[in-house]
Amino acid sequence: MTVTTPLARNRRPRAGRTALNVLALLLAAVWAFPVYWMVNGSFQSLSRLRSPEPAWLPFGEGTSADAYGRVVDASFWDSMQLSLVVTLLAVGCGLVFAFLAALAISRFRIRGKGAFVVVILVVQMIPAEALFISQYKMLSGWGLFNTIAGLTVLYLAMILPFTIWMLRGFVAGVPADLEEAAMVDGCSRFRAFFTITFPLLAPGLVACGVYGFLQCWNEITLATVVMDPSNRTVPLWLQGMTTVSNKAIDWPAVMAGATLVAVPVIALFMLVQNRMASGMVSGAVKG
Amino acid sequence: MAQAMTTPDAPPARTDPQPPRLRTRRRRPAPYLLLVPALGTLALGLGYPLVRQVVMSFQEFGLAQQFGTADPEWIGLDNYADVLTDATTWAVVARSLAFCLAAATLTMLLGTVVALLMRQLSTAPRIVLQVSMLAAWASPLVASLTVWNWLFDSRYGIVNWFLVTLGFEGMDGYSWLANPWTFFLVAGVIVVWMSVPFVAFSLYAALTQVPEETIEAAQLDGATRTQRFRFIVVPTIRPVLSIVMLLQIVWDLRLFAQIKYLQNAGGTVSETNLLGTYLYQLGVAQSEYGVASAVAMLMLLLTLGLTFGYVRSLLREERTA
Numbered sequence: 001m002t003v004t005t006p007l008a009r010n011r012r013p014r015a016g017r018t019a020l021n022v023l024a025l026l027l028a029a030v031w032a033f034p035v036y037w038m039v040n041g042s043f044q045s046l047s048r049l050r051s052p053e054p055a056w057l058p059f060g061e062g063t064s065a066d067a068y069g070r071v072v073d074a075s076f077w078d079s080m081q082l083s084l085v086v087t088l089l090a091v092g093c094g095l096v097f098a099f100l101a102a103l104a105i106s107r108f109r110i111r112g113k114g115a116f117v118v119v120i121l122v123v124q125m126i127p128a129e130a131l132f133i134s135q136y137k138m139l140s141g142w143g144l145f146n147t148i149a150g151l152t153v154l155y156l157a158m159i160l161p162f163t164i165w166m167l168r169g170f171v172a173g174v175p176a177d178l179e180e181a182a183m184v185d186g187c188s189r190f191r192a193f194f195t196i197t198f199p200l201l202a203p204g205l206v207a208c209g210v211y212g213f214l215q216c217w218n219e220i221t222l223a224t225v226v227m228d229p230s231n232r233t234v235p236l237w238l239q240g241m242t243t244v245s246n247k248a249i250d251w252p253a254v255m256a257g258a259t260l261v262a263v264p265v266i267a268l269f270m271l272v273q274n275r276m277a278s279g280m281v282s283g284a285v286k287g
Numbered sequence: 288m289a290q291a292m293t294t295p296d297a298p299p300a301r302t303d304p305q306p307p308r309l310r311t312r313r314r315r316p317a318p319y320l321l322l323v324p325a326l327g328t329l330a331l332g333l334g335y336p337l338v339r340q341v342v343m344s345f346q347e348f349g350l351a352q353q354f355g356t357a358d359p360e361w362i363g364l365d366n367y368a369d370v371l372t373d374a375t376t377w378a379v380v381a382r383s384l385a386f387c388l389a390a391a392t393l394t395m396l397l398g399t400v401v402a403l404l405m406r407q408l409s410t411a412p413r414i415v416l417q418v419s420m421l422a423a424w425a426s427p428l429v430a431s432l433t434v435w436n437w438l439f440d441s442r443y444g445i446v447n448w449f450l451v452t453l454g455f456e457g458m459d460g461y462s463w464l465a466n467p468w469t470f471f472l473v474a475g476v477i478v479v480w481m482s483v484p485f486v487a488f489s490l491y492a493a494l495t496q497v498p499e500e501t502i503e504a505a506q507l508d509g510a511t512r513t514q515r516f517r518f519i520v521v522p523t524i525r526p527v528l529s530i531v532m533l534l535q536i537v538w539d540l541r542l543f544a545q546i547k548y549l550q551n552a553g554g555t556v557s558e559t560n561l562l563g564t565y566l567y568q569l570g571v572a573q574s575e576y577g578v579a580s581a582v583a584m585l586m587l588l589l590t591l592g593l594t595f596g597y598v599r600s601l602l603r604e605e606r607t608a
Contacts, residue, residue, distance in 0.1 A: 021412040024404055028412075031480065032419030035426055037445070038434045054445050093328075101325035108318035116322070118602055123333060124534075126590070129543045129563040130583040133570040134336040134343060137353075157332020160325055218428045220544045221563075225571060235429040242433055242552065251437055258430035269425035270418070 038262065041255035042067050049251050067252035071241075071260070079237035086148055086233065087216040090155035094163055094212050095205060097156075102167035107176065117168075124161045132225045139226050146228040154222050159212040166211070170204030171197075210272045217265060234261055344580035353574060366581035375565075376582065380589070383561040386471060387539040390478045394535055397479065398486025405491050424484035432548045435477045439463045464553040471559070474549055478539065486531050493527035494520070533597050540590055543567065562586045 041049065043058040043065060055062070105113050135154055136145070144150030174197050182192040223233045232240065238261055241254045343359070344366055351357040370376050401420065405413055423431075439446050441462040450458035463469045497520050505515050521528075543563030550556050550564065560568065566586070570579030591598075 017407070017409070020404060020407050021409055024408050024412045024416045027401060027404070028416040028419040031423045031484070034431065034434045034438060034480070035419075035422045037438065038426075038430065041434075041437065049443060054448055093324075097324040097328060100321040104318045104321035108321075110318045110322075118598070121601065122598060123329060124537070126333065126337065126587065129541045129566055130586045130590075131333065131336045131340060133566070133576055133579050133583060134340040135332075136571070137343075137576065138336050138339060153328070153332050156328050160328055164325060214425070220429060224547075225567075235427060238427075238429045238433060239548065239551075242436060251443065254433055255437070258427075258433045262426050262430040265427055266422055266425040270421055 035262070035266075038255050038258050042252055042259045044252050046250065046252055067250075067256035068260070070250065071253045071256045075232075075237060076257070076260075079232050079234045082148070082231065083217060083234040086151050086155060087213055089148070089152045090159060090216050091209055091212045093152075094156050094159045095209055098160055098163035098167050098208065099205065101164045102171045105164075106168050106172040120161045120164050124165070128158060128221060132221060135222070136225045145226060146231055150226055151223065151233075154226065155216045155219065158219070158222070159215050162215075163208045163212055166208050167204060170201055170208075173204075174200045207272050210268055214265060214269065340580050340583055343576055344584050346577050348575075348577035348580070350574045353576070359577075362577075366577045367584075369578055370581045370585065376585070379560050379562060379565045380585070383540060383542075384589070386475070386542075386561060387536060390475055390482070390539045391532070391535040393475070394479050394482040394486055394539075395532055398483045398531075399490060401483060401487035402490035402494060405487070406494055420484040420487055423480060424488070428481070428544055429548070431481060432477065432545060435473070435480075436549070436552050439473050462553065464549055465555070467555065467558040470549060470554045474542075474545055477545055477549075478542065481545075482535060482538070486535065489527055489531050490524060493524040497523045529597060533594055536593055537590055540593065541586070562589075 040056070040058040043063045044055050045062050045064065045066070048055050048062040057063075104110060105116060139145045139147075139150040139154075142150075144153075178196050179189075179192045182196050183189060187195070218235060219233075220235045220239070223236055227233070227236075238254075238257050241257055242249055345361060345363060346352075346359040347362045347365070348359045352359045401416070405416060408416065438444050441447065441460050446463075447458050447461055450461075461469075463473050501519055502515055505519060510518070541563055542561055546554075546559065546561050546564045547567065550559055556564070556568065562582070566579055566582050569575045569582060
């Protein structure tokens, strides 16, 4: 976010730039509004939400945090626990596996490297939605239907291709010369790698980890298909709140639930997005 | 994919101008072992299901086979014949393609505009724009769907309130999801809203790699703004541009969660099915695994067809790189 073009900027006439700034703020408003509306709605009372005039602000008369009390119950914590376990397992294994693979393809000259890279890319194009029938049947055949292990394996396979793709860019971005210099100075190959290259890769690993975390945390298709309805991940728990039939939806509670699911993730994302975007770019350009 | 598997690597000596390094001299099994965990997982989680899916698409496989009261029977291309002669399939395919192309095009256009805009803005508006894009990008899918569903709610939604305030009295209590056209309008708005930040940030990152010196030199030589954009900026960001567009098409063709959610919230399933939800309906709800597998194969072929050109050029690049 830091690189700018001073030249291009100064040349633009003042009026033109003001117009662009206004356009940008309009776009920002459109993109931020739903997120604001979610948080705002979670603090309103039911009756206030049903009045014909919209309630614009999350404070003042008629607002409270009651909805959070209604929404945080045992089923919320159960879902939270399930989601956390599956996500952390998948991301942990995913990072290790992807890291090893990225190392192999960008630090060694191996046969079939080009083919491997293309396979990784093509695999990303296979729609998960085209496979879930047989994934479902595979897991139920092995007695892994509705188990943490089953869902974790599928999530792992889901995040691996993109993680390898991104990490490859990061590994290629650290010059091998540094390592070789250390080896000339008498370091073992192993030690050279872990004292020189690994620290430089840490930010890339964090970025990939967060990206994988988000993918698993938000995943809904596979969680619908291979888990029992009584065993819901967080997204399904939230979805369940709006599909209650015959009953008027408790919008403040739903919005409180959505906020609880979203805010930690948004915060996490803000911390690392810059690295993620650059990782995406280096993955696309570097061999 | 089979073709990719068998593609041999280019001879190392030809393209490497540097003298061979220490690490390249010996061939050892270690680097291949490093690939094993990743390849193993992919084979287990994607490869095996894919093979099974192909097999199942040639079998009679329904509830009876699922519970073991009958063996899966080989029926050749019957499933495919059923699927391909069913008008519903073609309606779903046409709907999916139209929606995918419309959403992907709009997303790419808006994303490019936002990325270019971010380069031109003053600091404060740029940060505001980036933060709101990030918030939208990071919002969990279901949380976003929930809010959008509420925004378009017929009685309590702010969209209807806003339209009525503007003077469109007919929109009072309008049910967006009940009519297929407005259903897809809502779905399109949501999908584009969710996808633009990814495109914008990727292209923004790519734009920071445009060489400043070249731009300046071209400027001194009298190149106009348009020329500089076309001959320097576009070629630099092309790799990112094409992969982002490819991903966008793939993602928009396989939409499932968004459509399923809106269907649950009040859409007419038969008139709003896209490939993903149609598959779900056939396979999971009706337990017609064989037929569903054939539809899945059709979807896979469509995806590969849409991306074939890109994959081929990539193969060529990898072969020469």
